[in-house]
Amino acid sequence: MDYEAVIGLEIHVQLNSATKMFCDCPNRPGDEPNQNTCPICLWMPGAIPKFSHEVLEKATLAALALNCEIQKENAFDQKVYYYPDLPKGFQLSQSHLPLAKNGWLDIRDDRGRPKRIRIHQVHMEEDVAKLVHETEGRTPISLVDFNRAGTPLVEIVSEPDIRSPHEAMEYIRSLRTQILYVDSAECSMERGTMRVDANISLRPRGSDELNTKVEVKNMNSIHNVGNAIAYEITRQANRLDTGETIVLHTRLWNPDKHITEAMRGKFEGPCVPDPSVPRIAITDTWLDAIRSRLPEMPGKKAERFFTDYGLSRDEAVLMSSERGLSEYFEAVVNRGIPPRLAVHWIATQLLPALKECNEDIGDTPVTPERFSQLLSLLEGDEINANSAKEVLAQLFDGTETPDTIVDKGGFRQVSDSLEIAGMVDRIISENRPAVDDFHNGKTQAMGFLVGRAMQASQGKANPRLIKEILTEKLENT
Amino acid sequence: MNPDHYSYIDDSPPEAGGDGTLRRTSCSIQPNMSVRGWPTEAGSKALEGFCALEDATVIERLRTAGATIRGSTRMSELGFGLAGDTSARVISGGDVDIALMTDTMGEARVAASEAGAFGFKPSYGLVSRSGLIGLVPSMECHGMVARNPEDIGTVMAVISGCDDHDLSMPEYRVPDFSHSDGSEQSPVVLGAIDQCADTLEPDAMAAFNGTLSKLQEAGMTVRTCSLPDFTLFGTVHNIIGSVEASSSAGKYDGVRYGHRARSAKNWNEMYLKTRAESFGVLLKTYLFQGAYFQFQDYGAFEDACRIRARLVRHTEALFSEADFLVLPTKPPHLTGVDTSTTDEVYDLFSLSLAANVTGLPAIHIPGSVLQDGAGMGLQLIGPRLGDARLLSAAATISHMTGGGK
Numbered sequence A: 001m002d003y004e005a006v007i008g009l010e011i012h013v014q015l016n017s018a019t020k021m022f023c024d025c026p027n028r029p030g031d032e033p034n035q036n037t038c039p040i041c042l043w044m045p046g047a048i049p050k051f052s053h054e055v056l057e058k059a060t061l062a063a064l065a066l067n068c069e070i071q072k073e074n075a076f077d078q079k080v081y082y083y084p085d086l087p088k089g090f091q092l093s094q095s096h097l098p099l100a101k102n103g104w105l106d107i108r109d110d111r112g113r114p115k116r117i118r119i120h121q122v123h124m125e126e127d128v129a130k131l132v133h134e135t136e137g138r139t140p141i142s143l144v145d146f147n148r149a150g151t152p153l154v155e156i157v158s159e160p161d162i163r164s165p166h167e168a169m170e171y172i173r174s175l176r177t178q179i180l181y182v183d184s185a186e187c188s189m190e191r192g193t194m195r196v197d198a199n200i201s202l203r204p205r206g207s208d209e210l211n212t213k214v215e216v217k218n219m220n221s222i223h224n225v226g227n228a229i230a231y232e233i234t235r236q237a238n239r240l241d242t243g244e245t246i247v248l249h250t251r252l253w254n255p256d257k258h259i260t261e262a263m264r265g266k267f268e269g270p271c272v273p274d275p276s277v278p279r280i281a282i283t284d285t286w287l288d289a290i291r292s293r294l295p296e297m298p299g300k301k302a303e304r305f306f307t308d309y310g311l312s313r314d315e316a317v318l319m320s321s322e323r324g325l326s327e328y329f330e331a332v333v334n335r336g337i338p339p340r341l342a343v344h345w346i347a348t349q350l351l352p353a354l355k356e357c358n359e360d361i362g363d364t365p366v367t368p369e370r371f372s373q374l375l376s377l378l379e380g381d382e383i384n385a386n387s388a389k390e391v392l393a394q395l396f397d398g399t400e401t402p403d404t405i406v407d408k409g410g411f412r413q414v415s416d417s418l419e420i421a422g423m424v425d426r427i428i429s430e431n432r433p434a435v436d437d438f439h440n441g442k443t444q445a446m447g448f449l450v451g452r453a454m455q456a457s458q459g460k461a462n463p464r465l466i467k468e469i470l471t472e473k474l475e476n477t
Numbered sequence B: 001m002n003p004d005h006y007s008y009i010d011d012s013p014p015e016a017g018g019d020g021t022l023r024r025t026s027c028s029i030q031p032n033m034s035v036r037g038w039p040t041e042a043g044s045k046a047l048e049g050f051c052a053l054e055d056a057t058v059i060e061r062l063r064t065a066g067a068t069i070r071g072s073t074r075m076s077e078l079g080f081g082l083a084g085d086t087s088a089r090v091i092s093g094g095d096v097d098i099a100l101m102t103d104t105m106g107e108a109r110v111a112a113s114e115a116g117a118f119g120f121k122p123s124y125g126l127v128s129r130s131g132l133i134g135l136v137p138s139m140e141c142h143g144m145v146a147r148n149p150e151d152i153g154t155v156m157a158v159i160s161g162c163d164d165h166d167l168s169m170p171e172y173r174v175p176d177f178s179h180s181d182g183s184e185q186s187p188v189v190l191g192a193i194d195q196c197a198d199t200l201e202p203d204a205m206a207a208f209n210g211t212l213s214k215l216q217e218a219g220m221t222v223r224t225c226s227l228p229d230f231t232l233f234g235t236v237h238n239i240i241g242s243v244e245a246s247s248s249a250g251k252y253d254g255v256r257y258g259h260r261a262r263s264a265k266n267w268n269e270m271y272l273k274t275r276a277e278s279f280g281v282l283l284k285t286y287l288f289q290g291a292y293f294q295f296q297d298y299g300a301f302e303d304a305c306r307i308r309a310r311l312v313r314h315t316e317a318l319f320s321e322a323d324f325l326v327l328p329t330k331p332p333h334l335t336g337v338d339t340s341t342t343d344e345v346y347d348l349f350s351l352s353l354a355a356n357v358t359g360l361p362a363i364h365i366p367g368s369v370l371q372d373g374a375g376m377g378l379q380l381i382g383p384r385l386g387d388a389r390l391l392s393a394a395a396t397i398s399h400m401t402g403g404g405k
Helices: A053-065 A167-181 A222-241 A283-289 A298-309 A313-319 A324-334 A339-356 A368-379 A386-397 A400-411 A418-432 A431-440 A444-454 A463-475 B057-062 B086-092 B107-111 B147-158 B202-217 B232-251 B267-276 B282-296 B298-320 B342-348 B351-360 B389-401
Strands: A005-015 A079-080 A088-092 A100-110 A114-125 A130-136 A139-143 A152-158 A194-204 A213-220 A249-254 A259-266 A271-273 B007-008 B025-027 B070-073 B098-103 B118-121 B139-144 B191-194 B221-225 B324-329 B360-364 B378-381
Touching: A005 A167, A005 A222, A053 A100, A053 A114, A053 A167, A053 A283, A053 B389, A088 A114, A100 A167, A100 B086, A114 A167, A139 A283, A139 A298, A167 A194, A167 A222, A194 A222, A213 A222, A222 A249, A222 A259, A222 B342, A271 B298, A298 A313, A298 A324, A298 A339, A313 A324, A313 A339, A313 B098, A339 A368, A339 A386, A368 A386, A368 A400, A386 A400, A418 A431, A418 A463, A431 A444, A431 A463, A444 A463, B057 B070, B057 B147, B070 B086, B086 B098, B086 B107, B098 B107, B098 B147, B107 B118, B107 B139, B107 B360, B118 B389, B139 B147, B147 B389, B191 B202, B202 B221, B202 B324, B221 B389, B232 B282, B232 B298, B232 B342, B232 B351, B282 B298, B282 B342, B298 B324, B298 B351, B298 B389, B351 B378, B360 B389, B378 B389
Parallel strands: A213 A249, B025 B070, B025 B098, B191 B221, B191 B324
Antiparallel strands: A005 A152, A005 A194, A079 A088, A079 A271, A100 A114, A114 A152, A130 A139, A194 A213, A249 A259, B007 B070, B098 B139, B118 B139, B118 B360, B324 B378, B360 B378
């Protein structure tokens, strides 16, 4: 039978506030175990949670970035369950009065058509402690690390609008871009600061029923989310085809075997209003102040890059895909570099080089200033593209200006027509067979001759001039 | 000091006397209030051997003002029910000037009624709960038993007010407690709740009406006012209280402190055995009831929350007709020893818990007019943050009727 997948994602994002959600402990789960703890996040008797304003700001910015409506009033509930990573017996989360509702993200579907994925709600939640399982001699023991306990999360719950692994991955990428823009979180699936759970069910294509879903967890990359969903769709389709029923449960993605494995029945504990954390009223003044901190978001920015700088749609989207990148691009353009030249060099040279040496565009020694100086040398025909690539490599190593590097390395381009003309004459006389080929209509011989000339100039000659002069001389011979 | 009344007596030498307002005031607390290094077992095996890590805000403020804290009085398990009224006994025995005790249903008022003392419950949110090992966060507060309202006022002036550690306290102006001795008198209108009669036997009601007549003879205006849902206070408290208690007690798993079962096959069994061994029957019943509402009948809990909001609204509206509400402190003939089941606990506190459900300040006033044989006591409930005026009125009434001390 032909099935359609109905997919909703629940994404937990760890906010990058300085402190935890209900105490002043540093929000650094990765430190030495149990260093960042206090009576509140250890949930000792007598401690009262103390809600952090910074967490509220970061969470609100994230919700605004996802086009959500911030609710006038939000409040914390106790999600009651018993597990060693949660020794107080309930998790503070928001169920009845979430921070924000009714958001959306625009993505492209499998055929490249625009599609809107609705977001049901965004709510705040504290993270729980981390369990470490070890053995002491031959006795298995479980250790509890409270560094993560009480660190702030937002959970972003989508509507079941997603229909394919591709759409799911697009949605996650877009969500990540938006949240990175407002600097509320790191959003790294690999490092666990973004965790994605997928709810998947199938229905006959064309119907609009909602069937029993299966929850899949434990994907540690966007790619794995796609793989896990694809696997789960096939698994469920096979089951349905053989007349079996799908039961509500949770499965784990096994990245080694590339399959999902049943974990447990899905447990939904009760959720009761927490009597200790006060309700949070959002005033218009406060919300306006937070909204004024929103940067220009990627969609708008891409539109502006398209209209103002004459970039192609794809280039505009690429240059606005990360806030740091977009700011770098604009800094270069503002120094008088033609936008498309900037895009070309950032995309094909700078970004791969940054990736190779594991540097961030925000703090590379190749500052927008030095990068623009390099591009103006190129633009002014002072150096050619080959030299520019070498100068760029050297920009990563030191603080010298591109000018100095060009001088020291003798990269300055030969743009002296007479000098080039002499060289071209020599090349023509030394490569008669190629010249004959050219005259016999084999145009690729031109490329060969330009190459020889460039070689003769040790890569320093202006290739455009060589071509011009060569063309002229060949036509006259 | 009778050691039977205390779970801990502090025999460290007193600090050199400062000049704080409480330098001559001595207090007792309960072992659910955190004092760094003191055993803080809250009357429960679940906290066996637990010592507080930090001082409660209230302790910090008391000590800064020069008060001596002499020890912790024995308490019922996590404060549910009454434990032989030890707080009242240390007051009537003259051990201390103020006995602090957690008031979740009216404990301080009911205990005081059995000791001929004043029992006070402040407005919810006026005194920080930070460091209080509580059970029902939305109902409980620091209650006090004392021989006179002035002592309560002096202590309240020190411990009231915002605290960075307890954000559930709204912003407000701390009441001026300088007239808690009744020195500033103004005409007082008391509102007697009509529906009280529904919960009392006719002879008890007659006795209470006798009390009201005496107040009128002494110059008070007494007016009847109506609170139609008065009998629902108990139900609402019972449902919400048990649900909150079930959550609050969830943290007692015996892993980091307190009693822990000796052996178990796995962690789940360890939790179950530990908790089964830690809690007494009375508390277990209450926690089980709370878990029932959480897991099985959440709708009833939601109803209770809705009704609570309505009760708060209706009760607060009554203060447009009267300065204070007046009602008996407890039903006749019941005492703290009658609390071996949750029903009995709720019966004993049926007249005092309205102040906890609404978060309003309330006081039990001892006095000769009340020696009617029924042992009901006289209770005043004040408007929100009207704590100082309530203490002042209590002092006035007690002067008029010749009670107190």
